[in-house]
Amino acid sequence: MSSAASTMDSTRAKDAAPKKVHIADEPMTRHNWYKQINWLNVTLIILVPLYGIIQSFWVPLQWKTGVWAFTYYFLTGLGITAGYHRLWSHSSYSACLPLRIFLAAMGGGAVEGSIRWWSRDHRAHHRYTDTEKDPYSVRKGFIYSHIGWMILKQNPKRIGRTDISDLNDDPVVVWQHRNYIKTVVVMGMVFPCMVCGLGWGDWFGGFIYAGLLRIFVVQQATFCINSLAHWIGEQPFDDRNSPRDHAITALATLGEGYHNFHHEFPSDYRNAIQWYQYDPTKWTIWIWKQLGLAYDLKEFRSNEIEKGRLQQLQKKLDQKRQTLDWGTPIEQLPVVDWDDYQAEAKDGRALIAVAGVIHDVTDFIKDHPGGKALITMGIGKDATAIFNGGVYNHSNAAHNLLSTMRVGVLRGGSEVEIWKRSAQMENSKPFFVDSAGQKILRAGSQVTRIVEPVSSADAA
Numbered sequence: 186m187s188s189a190a191s192t193m194d195s196t197r198a199k200d201a202a203p204k205k206v207h208i209a210d211e212p213m214t215r216h217n218w219y220k221q222i223n224w225l226n227v228t229l230i231i232l233v234p235l236y237g238i239i240q241s242f243w244v245p246l247q248w249k250t251g252v253w254a255f256t257y258y259f260l261t262g263l264g265i266t267a268g269y270h271r272l273w274s275h276s277s278y279s280a281c282l283p284l285r286i287f288l289a290a291m292g293g294g295a296v297e298g299s300i301r302w303w304s305r306d307h308r309a310h311h312r313y314t315d316t317e318k319d320p321y322s323v324r325k326g327f328i329y330s331h332i333g334w335m336i337l338k339q340n341p342k343r344i345g346r347t348d349i350s351d352l353n354d355d356p357v358v359v360w361q362h363r364n365y366i367k368t369v370v371v372m373g374m375v376f377p378c379m380v381c382g383l384g385w386g387d388w389f390g391g392f393i394y395a396g397l398l399r400i401f402v403v404q405q406a407t408f409c410i411n412s413l414a415h416w417i418g419e420q421p422f423d424d425r426n427s428p429r430d431h432a433i434t435a436l437a438t439l440g441e442g443y444h445n446f447h448h449e450f451p452s453d454y455r456n457a458i459q460w461y462q463y464d465p466t467k468w469t470i471w472i473w474k475q476l477g478l479a480y481d482l483k484e485f486r487s488n489e490i491e492k493g494r495l496q497q498l499q500k501k502l503d504q505k506r507q508t509l510d511w512g513t514p515i516e517q518l519p520v521v522d523w524d525d526y527q528a529e530a531k532d533g534r535a536l537i538a539v540a541g542v543i544h545d546v547t548d549f550i551k552d553h554p555g556g557k558a559l560i561t562m563g564i565g566k567d568a569t570a571i572f573n574g575g576v577y578n579h580s581n582a583a584h585n586l587l588s589t590m591r592v593g594v595l596r597g598g599s600e601v602e603i604w605k606r607s608a609q610m611e612n613s614k615p616f617f618v619d620s621a622g623q624k625i626l627r628a629g630s631q632v633t634r635i636v637e638p639v640s641s642a643d644a645a
């Protein structure tokens with residue numbers, strides 16, 4: 186059967202026009218591995234930084250060069266976070282032309298591809314998070330999402346489609362895309378080297394530290410947005426996908442570490458919403474606004490943000506609720522006649538009826554905080570009034586504990602008027618279920634709780 190099918194397949198393959206299989210879709214072998222590698226990227230993100238690291242063993246680091254390298258790391262990092270990411274990928278604010286030119290230049294100096302290419306992939310990442318169409322899906326592994334997706338060739342047809350017409354309308358984006366290699370050489374290497382050379386004569390130190398090593402650090406830092414931010418941390422807004430919030434990721438990525446928030450509210454110019462959380466990208470955009478360079482800063486209403494947070498909390502509550510013992514649901518309990526209830530209690534089973542629900546307290550008598558005598562007093566009786574204030578007005582915790590001992594419900598009758606009343610009340614109140622369909626019992630709403638303590642005289 187299978188050989189026939191494969192013969193048919195090969196015949197069909199011969200008939201059809203030879204369709205070229207993209208190299209990324211072929212299995213990697215000893216003979217074709219070098220074809221699967223994206224050598225331009227390997228040069229820009231591995232070989233060039235590696236050369237810088239090796240040179241740094243011999244080239245002395247001058248403190249002025251060190252300060253400039255750190256400053257330029259921050260500026261080129263901002264080119265990616267404030268420029269490539271929050272401005273161009275997500276339009277979370279608008280920037281005047283000089284600021285856009287500055288961000289395009291700085292982002293180019295980070296050597297992570299053109300704005301157009303970066304933003305297209307990033308939009309696909311948001312639209313198809315964690316799926317096959319996510320260009321750097323963390324489901325393919327931490328290393329893949331960090332760097333593997335750039336080192337290996339990708340079949341562009343497999344990446345999810347996104348609309349980038351707005352980017353094609355931005356002359357700054359188009360110019361930078363057309364002149365990308367020039368931008369990389371000038372902003373990534375020549376410019377940082379010239380600052381050190383013309384400033385204090387440290388040409389080669391500038392090239393190695395502010396150029397190559399700085400490129401390495403800023404690349405690895407921003408790659409963490411795709412890997413680390415989908416790997417470690419909390420998920421306060423949605424836990425269906427991988428994005429997470431973590432302060433360490435924020436430290437490494439100029440504030441992009443609040444990634445669970447970011448995937449929920451991508452067009453918000455903030456990633457961190459609390460003042461004490463580290464988001465220098467947000468602070469810088471805000472300063473640009475004060476200077477008149479940036480405008481239309483977008484923020485989601487805190488009402489929407491808190492709604493999302495609350496719903497995720499409810500989901501967590503539901504999961505927690507399901508791990509607890511709430512007693513057998515009332516509707517699943519057997520219905521018992523009053524006479525049978527009393528007969529069984531006389532037979533030695535410690536049964537107590539409260540509000541029409543029968544509880545087996547045999548194993549609890551010795552632990553009763555009010556002593557053995559008072560609890561035995563209720564055996565075989567309607568203890569509704571006794572339990573609800575006639576003798577002792579029991580706590581919510583006591584009602585909760587009692588519910589775990591319930592074994593049956595009494596059939597309606599004169600002795601259990603109260604049960605009928607509470608059952609009616611329960612039906613008239615809308616009751617709410619959690620995501621697993623389990624009834625949500627709030628404090629004080631156990632069926633055994635009678636709102637106004639009934640005196641024993643009334644119940645008699």
Ligand SMILES: [Zn+2]
Pocket residue numbers: 310410411414415428444448
């Ligand atoms: Zn992401």
Ligand SMILES: [Zn+2]
Pocket residue numbers: 270274275307311447451
């Ligand atoms: Zn994003």
